[in-house]
Amino acid sequence: MNTVPDQEFAISAQQVDRNFGNLKAIQNLDLQVEKQRIYGFLGPNGSGKTTAIRLLTGLLKPSAGSISVLGYKLPKNAEKLRLKIGYMTQKFSLYDDLTVKENLQFLAKIYGLQGKHQHKRISKLLSIYGLDQKANQLAGNMSGGQRQRLSLAGAVLHQPELLFLDEPTSAVDPENRREFWEQLFDLCDQGTTILVSTHYMDEAERCHKLAILEAGIKRADGSPDELMANMNAHVVEVLSDNIRNLKNQLFTLNEIISAAQLGARLRVLVNKKVTDPIGFLKQLPMAEQIKQAQIVRPSLEDVFVTCTGEGRQ
Amino acid sequence: MNSFLRIQAVFIKELMQLKRDRMTFGMVIMIPLIQLMLFGFAINTNIRHVPVGVVDHSQTGLSRVLVQTISATQIVNFTQHYLSIQQAQQAIASGEVHAVLIIPKDVSQRLVRNQSVGLGSPPSSDEETSRPIAQWLVDSSDTMIAAAIKSLRNMPLLELLNKPPNRGTPTFAVTLLYNPEQRTAVNIVPGLVAVILTMTMIMFTSAAIVRERERGNLEMLITTPVRSFELMLGKIIPYVFIGLVQTAIILGLGYSVFAVPINGSLLQLGAATLLFIAASLVLGLVISTIAKNQLQSMQMTIFVLLPSILLSGFMFPYDGMPLAAQYIAEALPATHFMRLIRGIVLRDVDVFNMRFDLYWLLIFTLIGLAIASLRFKKNLD
Numbered sequence: 001m002n003t004v005p006d007q008e009f010a011i012s013a014q015q016v017d018r019n020f021g022n023l024k025a026i027q028n029l030d031l032q033v034e035k036q037r038i039y040g041f042l043g044p045n046g047s048g049k050t051t052a053i054r055l056l057t058g059l060l061k062p063s064a065g066s067i068s069v070l071g072y073k074l075p076k077n078a079e080k081l082r083l084k085i086g087y088m089t090q091k092f093s094l095y096d097d098l099t100v101k102e103n104l105q106f107l108a109k110i111y112g113l114q115g116k117h118q119h120k121r122i123s124k125l126l127s128i129y130g131l132d133q134k135a136n137q138l139a140g141n142m143s144g145g146q147r148q149r150l151s152l153a154g155a156v157l158h159q160p161e162l163l164f165l166d167e168p169t170s171a172v173d174p175e176n177r178r179e180f181w182e183q184l185f186d187l188c189d190q191g192t193t194i195l196v197s198t199h200y201m202d203e204a205e206r207c208h209k210l211a212i213l214e215a216g217i218k219r220a221d222g223s224p225d226e227l228m229a230n231m232n233a234h235v236v237e238v239l240s241d242n243i244r245n246l247k248n249q250l251f252t253l254n255e256i257i258s259a260a261q262l263g264a265r266l267r268v269l270v271n272k273k274v275t276d277p278i279g280f281l282k283q284l285p286m287a288e289q290i291k292q293a294q295i296v297r298p299s300l301e302d303v304f305v306t307c308t309g310e311g312r313q
Numbered sequence: 314m315n316s317f318l319r320i321q322a323v324f325i326k327e328l329m330q331l332k333r334d335r336m337t338f339g340m341v342i343m344i345p346l347i348q349l350m351l352f353g354f355a356i357n358t359n360i361r362h363v364p365v366g367v368v369d370h371s372q373t374g375l376s377r378v379l380v381q382t383i384s385a386t387q388i389v390n391f392t393q394h395y396l397s398i399q400q401a402q403q404a405i406a407s408g409e410v411h412a413v414l415i416i417p418k419d420v421s422q423r424l425v426r427n428q429s430v431g432l433g434s435p436p437s438s439d440e441e442t443s444r445p446i447a448q449w450l451v452d453s454s455d456t457m458i459a460a461a462i463k464s465l466r467n468m469p470l471l472e473l474l475n476k477p478p479n480r481g482t483p484t485f486a487v488t489l490l491y492n493p494e495q496r497t498a499v500n501i502v503p504g505l506v507a508v509i510l511t512m513t514m515i516m517f518t519s520a521a522i523v524r525e526r527e528r529g530n531l532e533m534l535i536t537t538p539v540r541s542f543e544l545m546l547g548k549i550i551p552y553v554f555i556g557l558v559q560t561a562i563i564l565g566l567g568y569s570v571f572a573v574p575i576n577g578s579l580l581q582l583g584a585a586t587l588l589f590i591a592a593s594l595v596l597g598l599v600i601s602t603i604a605k606n607q608l609q610s611m612q613m614t615i616f617v618l619l620p621s622i623l624l625s626g627f628m629f630p631y632d633g634m635p636l637a638a639q640y641i642a643e644a645l646p647a648t649h650f651m652r653l654i655r656g657i658v659l660r661d662v663d664v665f666n667m668r669f670d671l672y673w674l675l676i677f678t679l680i681g682l683a684i685a686s687l688r689f690k691k692n693l694d
Contacts, residue, residue, distance in 0.1 A: 057536055059693045082538045093533035097333045098326065109322030110537045112315045138333075154533075 009068075010035045010162050010193040011056055016065030018055055018216075025051040026216045029065070033195060033209075035161075038188050040207030041197035042304065048216040049197035050090060053164050056195070057087050070162055083111070086155035090166040092147050096140030100131050100150055103139055104157060111158040125153040129183070145176035152180070156187060163187065165196040169203065181206055201301045212307055219307040228298045233257050233269040233306045234277040235299075239292040240266060246289045255280065258305050269302055319539050323547025331551060337517075345509050345559045346566070352505055353571050357497045360461035366393035366410040368401050371420045378473055379416065379447065386468070388461055398450075405452050412451040412462050420446055427470065446470070491659050502567035503658045504627040506560050506586070507650045511593055511621045512614075514556055518597025519610040521548045522689065527606055532693070541689045545682070549594040556590035557583075564658070577657035581664040585657060588674040589650035595681030596646065602688035621647035649673050 011033035018026040026048045033039045041049045054060040056069055058078025067074040072081045094103045104125065108118040126132045129149040134142060139150060148168060155163060165184075169177045181203070188194055196207065204210050204224070211221040220227055240246045243266050247259045250268060257269040270277040278293050331338060369376050380391055393410055395401040401413040417423065423446040453459035492499040522544075525531045534544065564582075567573040575582070596617065604610035622628060624638055625647040631639065642648045649670035656662040664671065 054693060059532070059535060079538070082536060085536070087533070087536040089529065089532050091529045091532075093529045093531075095326070095330065095530060096528070097330050102326070102329055106322050106326045107537070109318050109325075110539050112318060112538075114318060 008035070009033055010037075011039075011067075011069050011195065013056070013067045014065055016055060016067060017063045018051055018060060019063045024216055026055065026062075029055075029218055031056075031211065031218075031221075033193065035193050036188060036191055037208040038184060038194045038196060038206070040204045040210035041195070041213055042199070042201075042204040042210050042300075043197075043213035044199060044308075046215075047213040049213055050166055051216070052213065053087075053166050053195065053197060057085060057164055058082075083158065084161050086158070086160035086163045088151045088155040088163070088165045088168055090170065092139075092151060094139055094147075094150060094154055097138060099136050099138055100126070100142075101135045103150065104154060107154050107157050113158065121157065125157060129153045144171035145173065148172050148176070148180065152183065156192070161191070161193060163192050163194045165194065167197055167199070169198065169200065177203070201299070201304065205300045212304060214308040220303065224300055227303045228300065231298050231303050231306055232272050233298075233302065234272065234274070235296050235302050236268045236270055236277050236281065236293050237262075237296050238266040238268055238281070238290050239264065240289050241291065242289055246286060249286045250284075253284075260305075267296075267302075269306060315538075316540070316543055319543045320547045320550075323539065323544055324550050327548055327551045341513065341555050341559065342562070344513055345505075345562045348509055349502065349505055349563050349566050350570070352501055353498050353567065356501050358457065359495060359497060360457055361387055362390045363388060363412065363458055363461060364392045364410050365389045365412040365414060365462075366395050366401055366404055367391055367414045367416065368395045368398055369416045370418045371416050373421060375421050375424065375473065376416045379420070380414070382473060383414070383465065383468070386465065388465060401450060405450060408452075411455070411458050412449055415448045415450065417447060423447075424470065424473065496571075498567070498571040499573050499659065500655070502563065502571055502573040503654045504625075504651055505567075506563045506654055507589070507625065507647045508622050508627055509559060509563065510556055510586075510590060510650075511647045512618055513559060514552060514590055514593035515597040515600065515614045515617055516611070517552050517555070518549055518594045519600035519604065519614050520607050521598065522601035523604050523607050523610045535693070541686045542682075545598055545685055545689070549591075549598065552594055553587070553590055556593075557586065560586050573658070575658050576661035577659075578661075578664075582654070582657045585650065585653040585664060585671065585674075588671060588678070589646055589653070591678045592646035592650075592674045592681070595678050595685060598685040599681050599688070602685050617645075621645050624648065625651045627651055643673075646674055646677055 009032050011031055013029055013031040016026060016029040016031075017024070029052060031052075041052060043049050051060065055062055056067060056074070058069075058074045058081055061075045069081055070084055072078075074081070095106070098106065101122065104122045105118065108114070108122060113121060126135055129152060131146065131149060131153065134146060139147060142150070148171065152165075152168070155165075169180055172180065177200075184194055184196070196203070198204055207224070209221065209223050210227070212219045212227075220230075222230070238246070243261055243264070247261060247266055250256045250259045250266075255271045255274050257271055259266055259268045261267075268281070270280065274280045277295065281287065281290060281293050367380055369380075383389060384391055389412070391414075393404060395404060395413065398413075398415060401415070404410050405413060423444050426444070427446060428443075449462055449465070451459050451462045489495065522531070525534060564573075564575060568575055597614070600610055600613045600617075604613055620641065624634065624642040625631075625645055626642070627647070631642060631648065634642065653664065653667055653670050656667050657664060
């Protein structure tokens with residue numbers, strides 16, 4: 001990996017720390033984001049996703065470490081970087097008391113787009129993001145999904161090479177989320193690198209690569225498949241008549257990382273050190289409660305649970 | 314070029330927001346209109362009709378004529394009669410009257426022996442001739458009311474005796490320039506321009522950046538290429554126009570309703586007003602970069618506004634203040650503008666003769682703009 005020069009990556013960060021007083025918001029973050037990919041930050045609330053994005057956009061200065069985005073060293077060249085990145089904030093940050101069109105016109109002028117170019121770009125964005133009918137409506141009176149599309153339109157208006165999206169779908173219904181991701185893949189296809197933070201597993205699974213963050217520390221990274229393949233646990237699904245009881249008993253064992261109920265089944269994560277997880281479960285004292293056990297394909301949620309367990313305790 | 318475009322973008326955005334904010338838009342017009350009408354009519358430093366009482370120990374025709382003669386000055390209104398001095402003092406304490414005239418039993422003897430009456434007889438000692446004919450008890454906590462009563466001290470008395478008043482030659486001849494009728498409105502109206510501009514200009518801009526921060530727009534703005542000074546300029550330019558409109562309303566109404574003349578050059582007036590508007594707007598911007606929310610920005614605005622009203626010379630003469638207060642007043646843009654606008658509007662002074670006030674407004678603006686731009690950092694640290 002060291003043979004690849006920095007410019008190959010849209011984002012490259014080494015040993016980045018960021019403290020707020022005594023709080024260590026980000027610790028030892030190493031990050032390499034390839035161009036034209038969708039990279040995900042997966043983590044619970046307060047895990048440092050927003051802080052990481054703010055560090056990478058130059059809004060915050062790192063306490064230690066080095067960051068290079070699109071070849072620009074941060075925070076020194078933050079101002080030059082602004083023309084090449086788009087940032088969609090977690091909270092709607094366009095003007096509620098301006099119409100859709102006025103918001104876009106404002107941004108267009110800020111980015112130096114005027115006259116015919118501005119007009120063309122804005123009408124194109126309005127049609128891509130399905131806002132033609134809403135062009136003269138106040139942004140404050142629109143639904144969550146419409147506002148999110150407006151935010152995205154605003155963030156990509158100047159055709160940035162790199163797009164940061166901070167929990168873009170948190171105020172949006174599943175239907176709109178699907179559509180939104182289609183639009184992200186379209187952008188990616190056109191050459192945009194996208195960094196998106198989320199706490200939804202299904203969204204994380206759509207990313208080319210992702211990093212799992214917890215308490216400011218990167219617990220794992222890689223493509224979803226790699227993460228699942230390298231997971232430090234077996235996933236066993238167990239059928240039982242007395243699931244709650246079984247779950248509580250299993251939970252006391254060191255070899256069991258987690259046990260989560262899914263309707264009538266129990267999804268048990270067994271440490272990889274145990275070579276034969278089914279055999280291990282069958283010889284337990286509470287084995288008579290287990291009606292059936294089988295190894296299943298791990299999901300991203302299993303990965304998440306496996307690598308974030310420590311911080312919870 | 315791009316810089317100009319970005320300033321224009323912010324400017325148009327502010328106008329749009331202002332246009333949709335009907336309340337604020339209305340206040341821009343209503344504040345000067347209503348305040349001018351209110352203060353123009355209400356504020357009056359010529360004290361008239363102070364409610365007073367009388368304790369008449371003599372109960373003679375003379376004492377009644379005395380009371381009538383004093384009433385005729387219109388400075389006081391005799392509203393109450395009291396039987397004893399204790400009663401009168403209680404009335405003063407309770408605020409029923411501001412002063413009480415106590416007429417002694419021997420008022421007629423005192424009057425006859427009074428030197429100003431000039432009768433000379435019957436023969437009497439110095440002690441007797443120098444006795445005042447009656448006494449005022451005054452609630453002097455309000456100095457203006459006390460001064461009004463004090464002005465009665467040397468009231469001519471000859472009318473009491475049906476004699477023509479003694480036309481003495483005054484020591485000094487006094488020529489009243491610029492406000493010969495001594496109307497308070499002449500002084501108040503130009504001063505009101507300074508007070509209202511201070512209030513609206515600082516208030517609008519002090520909320521400007523804070524509002525963007527509170528609503529979350531700032532996080533978006535700072536990831537765009539817009540520079541701090543572009544943002545600042547774009548935000549204050551709309552308010553320059555508002556300030557000029559407000560000035561026009563106040564001076565126009567002052568001219569038509571209160572007959573306050575505009576003697577000086579309109580060009581010089583405009584230049585001085587623009588400089589003052591700039592200084593106030595920049596002060597608002599500095600506040601805006603310090604305050605964390607709109608409530609804090611309001612508090613800081615009032616912190617500046619009160620001295621601008623009380624120390625600037627609007628209410629009380631600048632020269633009467635102690636030196637330390639004068640220094641504070643000198644720092645406030647309102648003090649300098651108060652001098653400038655009164656000078657230009659009332660005394661038709663050439664602004665060049667007051668250039669040091671202009672210089673201070675200019676220096677204040679430049680320093681403020683530098684501070685605001687430096688303080689407004691384009692990051693979230």
